[in-house]
Amino acid sequence: MALTTLNIQQRIQEKFGESVSAVVDSYGLLEITAPRELNLKVLNFLYDDAALQFQFLTDLTGVHYPSQKGSELAVVYHLHSLKENVRIRFKIFAPIEQPEVYTATGLFSAANWMERETYDFFGILFVGHPNLKRILNVDEMDYFPLRKEFPLEDQTRIDKDDEMFGRGGTIK
Amino acid sequence: MSEQHIKLPEGSIEKTTTTLNLGPTHPATHGVMQNILELDGERIVSADQTIGYIHRAFEKLAERRPLAQITTLTDRLNYCSAPLNNMGWHMTCEKLLGVQTPKRVDYLRVIMMELARIADHLICNSIMGVDAGAYTGFLYVMQFRELIYEIYEEVCGARLTTNMGRIGGFERNFTDKAFQKLEKFLAEYPRALKEFENMFQRNRIFMDRTMGVGGISAARALNYGFTGPNLRAAGVDYDVRVQNPYASYQDFNFIIPVGSTGDCYDRWLVREQEMWQSLSILEQAYQKIQAFKGAEAEVYHADTPAYYLPEKKDVYTKMEALIYHFKIIMGETEIPVGEVYHSIEAGNGELGFYLISDGGRSPYRLHFRRPCFIYYQAYEELVKGSMLSDAIMTMSSLNLIAGEMDA
Numbered sequence: 001m002a003l004t005t006l007n008i009q010q011r012i013q014e015k016f017g018e019s020v021s022a023v024v025d026s027y028g029l030l031e032i033t034a035p036r037e038l039n040l041k042v043l044n045f046l047y048d049d050a051a052l053q054f055q056f057l058t059d060l061t062g063v064h065y066p067s068q069k070g071s072e073l074a075v076v077y078h079l080h081s082l083k084e085n086v087r088i089r090f091k092i093f094a095p096i097e098q099p100e101v102y103t104a105t106g107l108f109s110a111a112n113w114m115e116r117e118t119y120d121f122f123g124i125l126f127v128g129h130p131n132l133k134r135i136l137n138v139d140e141m142d143y144f145p146l147r148k149e150f151p152l153e154d155q156t157r158i159d160k161d162d163e164m165f166g167r168g169g170t171i172k
Numbered sequence: 173m174s175e176q177h178i179k180l181p182e183g184s185i186e187k188t189t190t191t192l193n194l195g196p197t198h199p200a201t202h203g204v205m206q207n208i209l210e211l212d213g214e215r216i217v218s219a220d221q222t223i224g225y226i227h228r229a230f231e232k233l234a235e236r237r238p239l240a241q242i243t244t245l246t247d248r249l250n251y252c253s254a255p256l257n258n259m260g261w262h263m264t265c266e267k268l269l270g271v272q273t274p275k276r277v278d279y280l281r282v283i284m285m286e287l288a289r290i291a292d293h294l295i296c297n298s299i300m301g302v303d304a305g306a307y308t309g310f311l312y313v314m315q316f317r318e319l320i321y322e323i324y325e326e327v328c329g330a331r332l333t334t335n336m337g338r339i340g341g342f343e344r345n346f347t348d349k350a351f352q353k354l355e356k357f358l359a360e361y362p363r364a365l366k367e368f369e370n371m372f373q374r375n376r377i378f379m380d381r382t383m384g385v386g387g388i389s390a391a392r393a394l395n396y397g398f399t400g401p402n403l404r405a406a407g408v409d410y411d412v413r414v415q416n417p418y419a420s421y422q423d424f425n426f427i428i429p430v431g432s433t434g435d436c437y438d439r440w441l442v443r444e445q446e447m448w449q450s451l452s453i454l455e456q457a458y459q460k461i462q463a464f465k466g467a468e469a470e471v472y473h474a475d476t477p478a479y480y481l482p483e484k485k486d487v488y489t490k491m492e493a494l495i496y497h498f499k500i501i502m503g504e505t506e507i508p509v510g511e512v513y514h515s516i517e518a519g520n521g522e523l524g525f526y527l528i529s530d531g532g533r534s535p536y537r538l539h540f541r542r543p544c545f546i547y548y549q550a551y552e553e554l555v556k557g558s559m560l561s562d563a564i565m566t567m568s569s570l571n572l573i574a575g576e577m578d579a
Contacts (some may be wrong), residue, residue: 021390023175024464025510026508026510027267027268027510027511027512027514031511055394056394056397057397058377058397058513058515058522058524058541059513059524059526059539059541061526063528063536063537064537076526078513078524078526078541082394082408082410082415085415087416087513089511089513108394108395108397109392109395109397109549109550110395110396110397110546110549112548112549113395113545113548113549114546117545121231135223135224136223136227136229136578137224137226144231145229146231146232150232152232152233152235152236
């Protein structure tokens with residue numbers, strides 16, 4: 001029997017009840033949202049369940065929503081069940097003051113560098129990661145550049161005239 | 173030099189292994205990447221990869237650019253097959269905007285994408301020859317990549333960083349000359365590819381250098397997030413063109429070649445076979461294009477004036493085109509709020525675009541799923557216990573493109 005989003009929703013409802021939500025987004029992809037401390041439980045369930053078998057981690061990244069107080073940082077996993085050829089998106093949110101989530105490296109070797117990249121750009125701390133250090137940026141960097149509070153231009157530079165380069169303007 | 177100036181690191185006297193810095197700018201690394209190898213004699217004990225030397229913060233840059241201007245950023249990801257990235261990005265935007273492209277546009281895209289795939293595989297396979305000591309094959313096939321670049325030039329005016337196409341289609345129709353060049357390529361390339369194959373496929377030295385080197389099992393490859401030829405060499409027939417068809421790939425007949433051991437030789441063979449399949453897809457696509465008659469044969473973009481940048485001569489002479497041009501450039505067009513993930517089969521694996529739109533003119537967040545960033549982390553596992561020369565071979569067989577890895 002082919003795996004449908006309805007099946008997945010039911011399986012998740014049965015297993016986790018109300019704490020984990022699974023809704024279909026406007027482009028037809030099932031989006032699962034869970035409390036951050038449940039991320040490994042959900043990932044493990046999706047991985048092991050005989051009917052689901054989401055065993056391929058396509059992508060892992062972070063997003064910063066400064067206006068969502070208490071859940072500013074999101075970690076987004078894209079999973080693929082190759083057997084059934086179904087993709088899903090899995091999201092967890094963490095507060096920016098304590099951005100700690102469990103690492104998925106135990107389940108997916110691929111998560112290693114993806115989590116390092118997410119840490120590098122968003123400062124999300126993956127608890128239990130074997131080697132959580134910066135990967136694309138220099139080690140000396142003391143901020144997380146993809147967070148929204150950092151505008152595109154380097155604010156420490158004084159050799160450029162703001163007005164000429166559109167900094168601090170109102171262009172959205 | 174007196175004794176006090178020599179500062180040896182802790183434990184370096186007792187150490188029995190050698191540390192070797194391979195890179196960042198070593199000719200055999202094909203790009204700026206560094207590997208710190210720990211060697212016991214010539215055998216590799218451990219490898220520590222450093223990447224990010226050409227990181228250009230594309231994801232951050234994209235947050236300030238309107239959709240159309242991000243195409244130029246995608247050029248610079250995998251620069252060996254820029255049209256693939258361009259088309260992937262346009263299709264992501266079309267998914268977000270709900271734009272349907274006509275069949276002819278899809279087929280034209282397939283032609284450009286398959287040409288780019290051939291160019292990408294050709295470089296990788298011939299560079300593998302160079303790393304095994306055979307320079308001739310590389311120089312010989314370069315003239316055929318040149319033929320592909322000439323087609324790019326005819327279609328979009330550029331050769332390497334192509335910025336090809338627009339959201340909704342192409343900026344102009346393909347000229348007759350472009351099709352003539354395609355015909356020339358289709359006529360001349362198979363013979364050269366066969367010759368190239370003859371030079372390597374049963375070559376004793378090449379086989380000894382690549383067979384059983386850098387192998388990986390299907391299970392490990394999947395766990396490491398391998399995609400593309402590297403995964404198929406390990407025996408998994410996962411190809412985005414078949415699993416999640418885009419650009420009407422379902423209209424074409426082609427085979428997904430797979431290997432069994434996932435070693436360098438299998439990777440080489442899979443790429444080689446894929447080039448033959450790409451040639452077959454090209455022939456099919458060209459036939460389909462020729463079958464369009466009358467007004468249909470002139471279609472080169474979707475009819476979505478709100479998102480498709482109008483032709484410049486129309487902007488100067490027609491009121492509507494001028495309005496739409498202004499609206500698109502100034503970010504006045506309606507962009508839906510939503511999240512899309514779209515992926516294509518790029519030269520070296522599944523290239524994905526995760527785009528979050530908050531309705532503004534530029535993405536709220538854009539993330540590139542770069543295939544070689546993800547599978548390069550398996551490098552240590554691939555080379556552990558093998559010889560130093562195998563490390564070079566493994567690296568070039570993975571088709572690592574620094575531009576894509578570092579984004």
